[in-house]
Amino acid sequence: MRITCPTCGSRDLHEFHVLGEAEQARPRLSGDFDSAAARAAFTDYVYARRNPAGPHDEYWYHGPCDTWLVVRRDTRSHEVHDVRAARGGDRP
């Protein structure tokens, strides 16, 4: 498997680390982090996964350029559909 890093081009899998599902943004909460709603939101964020068979947005890290990426990959064929640099809003 190869991934095309937006900065470095097409590179071998060995250079990357995968973090996992990038489909849920970190809950943005102000105020009571201990409320039932906040607990539920964080439990969901940390532990629940869609885990689909098909296209899946994932966080991958490219070591050589020190960049977090969002990779859309098909979990059945490992075909990579899209790669972009992760933005502030979706930082893991």
Place this chain on the structure above:
Amino acid sequence: MGFSGFALLKEALNGQRGWTEHWRKAAPKPAYDVVIVGGGGHGLATAHYLASRYGITNVAVLEKGWIGGGNAGRNTTIIRSNYLLDGNIPFYELSMKLWEGLEQDINFNAMVSQRSVLNLYHSDGQRDAYARRGNAMALHGVDAEMLDREAVRARVPYLDFDNARFPVKGGLLHRRGGTARHDGVVWGYARAADRRGVDIVENCEVTGFLREGGAVVGVETTRGTIRARTVGMAVAGSSSLLAAKADLRLPMESHVLQAFVSEGIKPLVDGVVTFGAGHFYISQSDKGGLVFGGDLDPFPSYAQRGGLPVFEDVAECALAMMPMLSRLRILRSWGGIMDMSLDGSPIIDHTPVEGLKINSGWCYGGFKATPASGLCFAHLLATGELHSAASAYRLDRFARGALIDEKGVGPTPNLH
């Protein structure tokens, strides 16, 4: 017909013409008391214990492919109860006790072989960690023995004891661990359940749930609608896909785990040996092939086929532990899709959806769990109560922070 010494003798004289099919090719009925989705080891064991221990025989096991085509027929067959945490040890020890009586219980030779499991350690820190695990096991009545380097050498003289980076310093021996024939286990459970009237329906994929007022009251399948008072799902690596049809998101990722088998050689590896400085384990099948494996492929996968980087890592570990393996040819490799839970431990519980119970999260240790998983899930389906040996395997433990994380690596399924 039943298996016995007399039956073997009779068939030997009879040209082996009297053997019958192990289970009927059942067609689905419109309704059952219990429908179990997934005809792997866990689904079939559940059906067997429902019928034999709880007297519930109006049961169907629905399997989308064929019996033994999932992880049940793809694993490396290791059974053991050498766990560390309170939530796990009683469950896996119950499983070991059930393995010890399994063949009499189901009248089938599952080739359960308690040939021992030896975990090697390579540093003082690792020795202390293994001693702690051995003590935890002993406190729960599980056999555990610390071996020093010479005692390990006496059992497995062919290891690279003086490896410059990973010298073998000793090991934790679990004598009652070993292997069982994976196909034999599923065939045996299927046959035993069938003989008590359970319908085993192959080529029957569950495509959705029948809902009434929010509750699950049956399943939609490729062979029609089937109603049920209770539905239990035991679909291993497909858990998230099936749960999504009931609008549930699980604490689960699906990953492929690979295994490898070499050409057959003369008897060499007596028990199961695991490397402590990387992820690698090896045993020898009764046919003579060396069977081994290592880590998951790190990214989620439903491909049922693994990549070469993991194979490379497995091969490196193999040679660091047992240099003589470099001369061996690999015959086959394959993969299975694991239900990796977010803390590395299983779930046997109700779901938030009425009428639907879940059995999942077996990671890559679910073969050894097959008997206890079946018994505990049958208990839940029959009584609506959690079995005492599986009382920690709740779905809400993630929300409560009550994780059962044997490895202590947190919510990173690819590291469990």
